[in-house]
Amino acid sequence: MKTEEIWQKILNYFSSKLTNISFNTWFKDTKLLSIDNNEFKIYITSEFKKNFIETKYSDLIDEGIKEVTGKDYTFVLVTESNDDKKIEVIKEEDSNQDIIVENKNINNNLNQNYTFDNFVVGDSNRLAQTVSLAVAESPGKLYNPLFLWGRSGLGKTHLMNAIGNYIVQNTNLSVLYITSEQFINDFTEINRKKPGEDNFNLVKNFKDKYRNIDVLLIDDIQMLGNANKSQDEFFNTFNTLHGLNKQIIISSDRSPDDLKLLEERLRTRFTWGLPVNIMPPDYDLKLKILKNKIAGHETSKLIEPEVLEYIANNSESDVRHLEGAINRLYAYTAMYNNDKIDLDFAKEALKDYLNSSIYLSNDIAKIRKAVAEYYDLTEESLKSKKRNAVINNARQVAMYLCKMNTDETIEKIGLEFNRDHATVIHACDKVEEQLKTDEKLRNEIKEIKDKIIS
Numbered sequence: 349m350k351t352e353e354i355w356q357k358i359l360n361y362f363s364s365k366l367t368n369i370s371f372n373t374w375f376k377d378t379k380l381l382s383i384d385n386n387e388f389k390i391y392i393t394s395e396f397k398k399n400f401i402e403t404k405y406s407d408l409i410d411e412g413i414k415e416v417t418g419k420d421y422t423f424v425l426v427t428e429s430n431d432d433k434k435i436e437v438i439k440e441e442d443s444n445q446d447i448i449v450e451n452k453n454i455n456n457n458l459n460q461n462y463t464f465d466n467f468v469v470g471d472s473n474r475l476a477q478t479v480s481l482a483v484a485e486s487p488g489k490l491y492n493p494l495f496l497w498g499r500s501g502l503g504k505t506h507l508m509n510a511i512g513n514y515i516v517q518n519t520n521l522s523v524l525y526i527t528s529e530q531f532i533n534d535f536t537e538i539n540r541k542k543p544g545e546d547n548f549n550l551v552k553n554f555k556d557k558y559r560n561i562d563v564l565l566i567d568d569i570q571m572l573g574n575a576n577k578s579q580d581e582f583f584n585t586f587n588t589l590h591g592l593n594k595q596i597i598i599s600s601d602r603s604p605d606d607l608k609l610l611e612e613r614l615r616t617r618f619t620w621g622l623p624v625n626i627m628p629p630d631y632d633l634k635l636k637i638l639k640n641k642i643a644g645h646e647t648s649k650l651i652e653p654e655v656l657e658y659i660a661n662n663s664e665s666d667v668r669h670l671e672g673a674i675n676r677l678y679a680y681t682a683m684y685n686n687d688k689i690d691l692d693f694a695k696e697a698l699k700d701y702l703n704s705s706i707y708l709s710n711d712i713a714k715i716r717k718a719v720a721e722y723y724d725l726t727e728e729s730l731k732s733k734k735r736n737a738v739i740n741n742a743r744q745v746a747m748y749l750c751k752m753n754t755d756e757t758i759e760k761i762g763l764e765f766n767r768d769h770a771t772v773i774h775a776c777d778k779v780e781e782q783l784k785t786d787e788k789l790r791n792e793i794k795e796i797k798d799k800i801i802s
Contacts (some may be wrong), residue, residue, distance in 0.1 A: 354416060355380035359414040360483045367518075381426070388413060388423040396475075397753045398425045400482050400489035400490075456516065457525040462509035465722075466536040468640050472631025472763055473503055478622045480507045480597075484514035486565050487595035488519060491622035493586075497600045501666030507626075508565045511597055521562035528571035559588045565597045569618075573609030585616055590617070605626050627759045628665030631678040635660040637667060640675050647681055647689070655694040662702040665760065676701055692745055711754045712764045719746040722792070731766050744775035745793060751776045753797070 359378075363371045379391040390409075392398040396468070401409075401588065402425060413421050460489045469477050474743045476496060483494050495510075496504045512523045538550045562587075572579050589596055600607060603625065604618040629637065638656045642648035659673045680697035681689055702734075723742040730743045743765060751759045751772070765772070782789050 351380050351383060354383070354670070357407075357416045358412040359621070361415050362408060365408060365411075368404065369481065371486065373478060374405065383421070384423050386419075388421050390423055390425050390432045392425050392427050395427050396478065398427050401425060403490075404482075404486060431473070451752045456512060457521045458512045458516065458523065459505075459509045459525075460513060463513055466640070467503065467506055467510055468633065470629055470636060471766070472627040472629050472633055475505060476503075476626045478621060479624055480511050483595065484511040484595065485518075487515055487519070488593045490698055492590060492593070493596035493598050493618060493621040495600070495604060495618045495621065495623040496626060497623060499628070499666070500603055501627060501668040503667060504626060505567055508567060508597055508599055512563065512565050515563055523563040523565070524557070524558075524561045525565040527567045528569050529647060530733045531573070531582065534558075534576050535578045535581050547589065549751075558585050561589075561594065563595045563597070567599045569598050569600045569601060570607055570609075573607065574615075579611055579614060583611070583617075586614070586617055590620075596621075600759045625759075627666070627763060630662050630760075630763045634663060634665070634670060636643045638668050638674065643669060645678070647678055650681065650687065651677075651689045654691050654692065656657050658694055659689055659698070662698075672700055673701060694801055712750050712756060712761065713795075714800060715749045715753065716746050716764065718796050719749065722796050722799065731764075733766075745789075745796070746781055747772050747775045748779035749796065753800075760795075 362375050377393050381389040450765055482490055512525050515521050515523050538554055604615045604623055607615055663669050677697050692732050716727050720740055729739050758772050762769050762772045
């Protein structure tokens with residue numbers, strides 16, 4: 349049997365043992381590079397996935413190889429950056445998995461409609477999705493706390509509920525999803541007692557609710573900013589759960605360092621595990637989300653492809669705005685009983701909802717194209733990992749022009765060039781500094797700007 353055939357049979361075995369989302373996340377894009385000296389060399393796409401597979405799925409890989417080949421082989425996982433490092437398996441202690449918690453998830457507050465299966469993944473949220481699934485598969489063992497942050501409407505709440513639903517469906521652990529506002533209300537209720545009454549039972553019920561659980565998911569932690577006494581109580585709750593290796597997942601609209609209204613001791617604890625930024629979706633992801641939203645809807649067959657492209661180009665960079673555009677389109681269609689949803693109809697239906705006069709993502713695309721043509725490069729090279737001097741210089745100029753000539757965020761510009769926000773800031777600062785003394789660069793940028801305008 350050829351190497352490809354062997355690995356496909358092993359992948360089929362993995363698929364039969366795992367949920368679709370787990371298989372697709374961890375194994376779908378793996379490859380068997382070679383079988384030498386009774387050793388399988390397996391390619392993994394990232395160091396993070398490699399480490400997690402080593403920890404979680406070593407036994408499954410052994411089983412799959414034995415099932416298909418009938419022999420015992422050793423195996424090595426390699427990435428682009430790590431070609432020969434032998435695996436060091438970290439055996440899990442599964443004692444928590446065997447504990448059956450009475451009435452464990454009667455009031456977990458989870459929205460069962462939010463799952464990993466219906467979370468649409470793209471470059472801007474891939475890390476958050478992968479890390480969230482890893483935490484869901486090994487709660488309390490990897491990143492604790494997991495801190496998801498990003499502006500409203502990017503999928504933080506969806507991922508938190510997906511983690512909770514996955515744990516409920518696959519373990520006996522108790523889960524509680526709560527918003528910061530609910531936490532504050534519950535804590536405030538403790539002090540609402542009549543004169544002469546004690547609040548012993550209220551305090552006991554509060555602590556039972558928040559501290560006798562295995563997984564706490566708390567949304568919009570920034571809402572604790574103006575509630576000092578609630579901050580103190582959450583600090584104590586956090587310490588209790590963390591000390592018992594109970595999983596904590598937190599979301600916020602800003603990074604831990606930017607939560608200035610929270611006490612420093614809380615902000616510090618939020619960075620103990622892993623803070624992950626979910627960035628706004630790029631055009632490709634918005635298009636995927638739109639296609640996912642209309643899938644199965646009876647009106648979807650009336651929508652022409654350019655309508656979705658129009659919405660993706662003109663919508664704001666959050667999922668709720670995309671959903672709103674689709675809902676308005678459906679409502680308009682029902683009102684006029686149209687048998688076709690073409691671009692003209694969509695523009696009329698959404699004229700007061702979308703930024704249809706000019707959209708900034710196209711400004712970035714236009715700048716990127718002009719820079720690529722000026723330096724005789726391809727647009728793909730500006731988005732690639734290539735770092736030779738010519739491409740790197742052109743990429744920095746393009747990012748600088750985007751920052752100076754559009755209203756897009758640094759994060760959005762980074763997405764359009766497959767770079768993080770720190771790289772964009774560095775590039776812009778470098779170009780600004782060069783412009784002070786480099787007349788040639790000043791002329792180049794002037795010529796590119798003239799080309800963009802013309």
